[in-house]
Amino acid sequence: MRTHVDLPVSLSRESGAPLTAQLAGWLRRAMLDGTLAPGERLPSTRSLAAQLAVSRTVVTEAYQQLYAEGWLDGRHGSGTFVADMEVTRPPREETPYVPAPPPAPAEWIDLTPGRPWVRDYDRAAWKRAWRRAADLPPGDDPTPYGLPRLRELLADHLRRARGVAVGPENILVTRGTGNGLDLCALALLGAGTRAGVEDPGYHAARTIFEARGAEVVACPVDEDGVVVDGLPGDLRVLYTTPAHQYPLGGRLPIPRRERLLAWARSTGATIVEDDYDAEFRYDVAPLPALYGLDPSRVVLLGTLSKTLAPDVGVGWLVGAPELVVTIAGLRRSVGDRTSGPVQQAVVNLLEHGDLDRHLRRMRLEYARRRAAVVELLGPVCRLRGDTAGLHVVAELPAPVAADVVERARRRGVLLDSIDRHHHGRARVHGLVIGYGSASLADVRRGCRILADLICAGPGVRRVTSGAQNGIE
Structure with a gap:
């Protein structure tokens, strides 16, 4: 084993x-x-920070990132070492000089929406769930409804988490929201039908409905959610996100929910309610799911993609029993199904309370990140949707938003804009800032960069206590 080596590294603050x-x-x-060999001891975070004239946090976070990727190995009381990895290296003498590349994707601060934090989970519970799932033999005739035990557990979960009184007969286990939405479209839409989507809204819903032959109708939203007045009377389906409108973040109030359901009853339309991140709320009481107010007119979609991990690939579709039977029959006819072993692993997580514990832990974690976003960006722009979910919207003039997205990318921060989520001409402008997949430290660092860029943009002023927004 070689001893600690001085690293010939330099950092540029101009980069x-x-x-x-x-x-x-x-x-x-x-x-x-090969500059650093397996077993090489790295300098301590304190000494390397002093050598580079940077904060110790810079070195600590770099080491932590490389620990997570498996490049480094920590030995209690001994220090930090290069891990013994099987890496094919070119001969040193034949390696031409190559300028340092731009940051790799793993090194960016990713503040785009739609992804949760997947690095903090109970490893023992995760391994236990999969070991028990592996004990079961593979099935040769998977049911399109999903495993009976999982449907029972999901019914109980929905009663506790969303106040929705359902039984297993109301539930079909899907591979996620997109799969559930496609199954709804398969059963309810077709050539000559019209389907409504929120504008701005979830672009995948438009794609799915169009693929099933429907004409897609853009339905405007305001700061509370979908605008009921003026909804067309000939929609077969309306897709909506009432718990936390995507992407603007509104929460559909009770009076408007009641008007929306009255519209559905009068027109015969089916409302598809996407409950994608309703488990995460801050400083507000939960609002009832639309499904619970009228199960005959609503299909409720949910997923573990935001609560656990997108890679799990399990969600649920909740509807009237007769509709669930129809969808299950169509699903079998097209050979669509949810993996049995994956379902069984989720059964194990639910039976032992592991998913509930994970949710409680992540609510606290996301609340800290949300607070950091509000603290750092609230003074420089108007924020929407910060009471729930895993993202907020920062309203900005269109030219400023586009400029900030590009300049942030050059500084290593990835962002999304509202414009991309419109069906036609953009009416609302700004940034959609996700804080789910970045660490708290990265959220803070990224938001400081954004605050600087926003303040430097034309037509933007700092928000004061009497200001309604950050736009002039």
């Missing part, structure tokens, strides 16, 4: 990449080309 990303990238390349 668009964060210092942490630069350091992690340099170390990663040094381990790939």
Whole structure:
């Protein structure tokens, strides 16, 4: 084993990449080309920070990133070492000089919406769930409804988490929201039908409905959610996100929910309610699911993609029993199904309370990140949708939003804009800032960069206590 070596690394504050990303990238390349050999002891975070004249946090976070990727190995009381990895390296003498590449995707601060934090989970519970799932023999005739035991557990979960009184007969286990929405479209739409989607809204819903032959109708939303007045009377289906409108973040109030259901009853339309992140609320009481107010006119979709991980691939469709039977029959006819072993693993997580514990832990974690976003960006722009979910909207003039997205990317921060989520001409402008998949430290660092860029943009002023928004 070689002893600690002085690292010939230098960082540039003029670069668009964060210092942490630069350091992690340099170390990663040094381990790939053999500059740092397996077993090599790295300097302590304190000594390397002093050498580079940076904060100790920069070095600590770079080391933590490389620990997570498996490049480093920590030995209690001994220090930090290069892990013994099987990496094919070119001969040192034949390796031409190559300028340092821009930050790799793993090194960016990703503030785009739609993804949860997947690095903090109970490893023992996860392994236990999969071991027990593996004990079961593979099935040769998977049911299109889903495993009976999982349907029972999901019914209980929905009663506790969303106040929806359902039984297993109301539930079909899907592979996620997109799969559930496609099954609804398969059963309810077709050539010559019209389907409504929120505008701005979830673009995948438009794609799915069009693929099933429907004409897609853009339905405007305001700061509370879908606007009921003026909804067409000939829609077969309306897709909506009432718990936390995507992407603007509104929560559909009770009076408007009642008007929406009255519209559905009068027109015969089916409302497809996407409950994608309703488990996460901050400073507000939960609103009832639309499904619970009128099960005859609503199909409720949910998923573990936001609560656990997108890779799990399990969701649910809740509807009237006769509709569930119809959808199950169509599902079998097209050979669609949800993996049995994956369903069984979720059964194990639910039976032992592991999913509930994970949800409680992540509510606290996301609340801290949400608070950081509000603290750092609230003074420089108007924020929407910060009472629930895993993202907020920062309203900005269109030219400023586009400029901030591009300049943030050059500084290593990935963002999404509202414009992309409109069906036609954009009416609302700004940024959709996700805080689910970035660490708290990255959320803070990314939001500081955004605050600087927003303040530097034309037509933007700091919000004061009497201001209604951050736009002039």
